[in-house]
Amino acid sequence: MSLLCAETPRTRRPIVMIGAGGIVCDAHLPAYRKAGFEVAAIYDKDLARAKSTAEKFGIANTPASLDEAASTAAPNAVFDIATPASAHLEILEQLPDERGVLLQKPMGEDLAAARSIRDLCRRKKLTAAVNFQLRYAPDVRAARKMIAEGKIGKLHDMEIRVTVFTPWHLWTFLEAISRVEILYHSVHYIDLIRSFLGDPLDIYAKTMRHPKMGKLASTRSNLILNYGDMLRANITANHGHQFGLRHQESYVKWEGTEGAIKTRMGLLMDYPKGVPDEFEYCILEAGKPPEWTALDIEGTWFPDAFIGPMSDLMCFLDGVIDMLPTSVEDAYKTMAVVEAAYESSASGGTPVLYD
Ligand SMILES: NC(=O)c1ccc[n+]([C@@H]2O[C@H](COP(=O)([O-])OP(=O)(O)OC[C@H]3O[C@@H](n4cnc5c(N)ncnc54)[C@H](O)[C@@H]3O)[C@@H](O)[C@H]2O)c1
Numbered sequence: 001m002s003l004l005c006a007e008t009p010r011t012r013r014p015i016v017m018i019g020a021g022g023i024v025c026d027a028h029l030p031a032y033r034k035a036g037f038e039v040a041a042i043y044d045k046d047l048a049r050a051k052s053t054a055e056k057f058g059i060a061n062t063p064a065s066l067d068e069a070a071s072t073a074a075p076n077a078v079f080d081i082a083t084p085a086s087a088h089l090e091i092l093e094q095l096p097d098e099r100g101v102l103l104q105k106p107m108g109e110d111l112a113a114a115r116s117i118r119d120l121c122r123r124k125k126l127t128a129a130v131n132f133q134l135r136y137a138p139d140v141r142a143a144r145k146m147i148a149e150g151k152i153g154k155l156h157d158m159e160i161r162v163t164v165f166t167p168w169h170l171w172t173f174l175e176a177i178s179r180v181e182i183l184y185h186s187v188h189y190i191d192l193i194r195s196f197l198g199d200p201l202d203i204y205a206k207t208m209r210h211p212k213m214g215k216l217a218s219t220r221s222n223l224i225l226n227y228g229d230m231l232r233a234n235i236t237a238n239h240g241h242q243f244g245l246r247h248q249e250s251y252v253k254w255e256g257t258e259g260a261i262k263t264r265m266g267l268l269m270d271y272p273k274g275v276p277d278e279f280e281y282c283i284l285e286a287g288k289p290p291e292w293t294a295l296d297i298e299g300t301w302f303p304d305a306f307i308g309p310m311s312d313l314m315c316f317l318d319g320v321i322d323m324l325p326t327s328v329e330d331a332y333k334t335m336a337v338v339e340a341a342y343e344s345s346a347s348g349g350t351p352v353l354y355d
Helices: 022-035 047-057 066-071 085-094 111-123 138-148 172-176 181-197 304-318 328-347
Strands: 015-018 039-043 078-081 100-103 127-130 155-163 202-208 220-226 232-238 249-256 259-264 278-283 292-294
Touching: 015 022, 015 066, 022 039, 022 047, 022 304, 039 047, 039 066, 066 085, 078 085, 078 304, 085 100, 085 111, 100 304, 111 328, 127 304, 127 328, 138 181, 138 249, 138 259, 138 278, 138 304, 155 181, 181 202, 181 220, 181 232, 181 249, 181 328, 202 328, 220 328
Parallel strands: 015 039, 015 078, 078 100, 100 127, 155 232
Antiparallel strands: 155 249, 202 220, 220 232, 249 259, 259 278, 278 292
């Protein structure tokens, strides 16, 4: 299992931001500031938004058009696209060929769009990655290291469970689309599971709407990624738990033959304010009752995880690493699982014969 973001870029590459919305302010720009990356320009079709974000983060240039952002970018610049997925293809088309690009998830609104994005990146020879940053969250990296070192033995169970109240109203663009939860949220978990267990054989899924979220497509999902009869991988996501923090939960758990790791993704509880993360592990010892140990992990999903995909993209462009972990080629496979999940949900379960 490769340890992500183990290297640092060799050269300084200016970043050109496309999009100046919530996630850019909450995570991209704070992460790049923390990492010491230079953001040279920021463009948003809402120019006032670009200007106010530029002011807040000390970004010198706010191009008046995408064309200007693309044509004035330094030859070694990387483009960081953080717009709704429906805009990705059109933006990529206008970028110069043979550049580095990081693209926010999801990679288009369905698999057909993901294919168009992948094909465009191939044709334009873009070195492109998708921002599946959960793989790089500090607690996930700590778990990945422990698992790679064999601390919990053979990994045979991975579970992600989210029972939270997500303020979907913050993303009005979601109201117009037919896929919400799996495409925009659980896609992170599907990608995370793939990064640990590889590609599932197939998927069983059911995704449901919420009676109080009338403007949105489904916001709750149960997903079973099938890895055969010895490996369990589950995602349960309920974003409609409006009953306070007491019974909210948000965790990733890995179980192995010799131990287990559980980490709380505090960010999602009371999003975007969040509650603290918690990282615990248990290693079995002969003759002793199982005991859980807490570990202090520095940093958290927002913003720290956002350093990883950008850093690895820069490292790959510099030739420091020879594999781009969340390349569009790899991300396409995550999108293929998303597509299969929606198909599974639509096709229904096994009929029950009650007579
Ligand atoms: N953890 C994560 O990875 C994470 C979290 C939240 C959002 N996101 C992703 O980030 C993207 C943006 O989400 P957000 O929360 O910032 O949404 P937002 O609505 O706050 O911001 C989107 C911004 O994109 C701009 N925009 C739209 N089309 C554009 C175009 N063609 N050219 C330039 N600018 C354009 C809008 O004017 C707006 O400022 C989405 O794709 C979403 O899936 C990722």
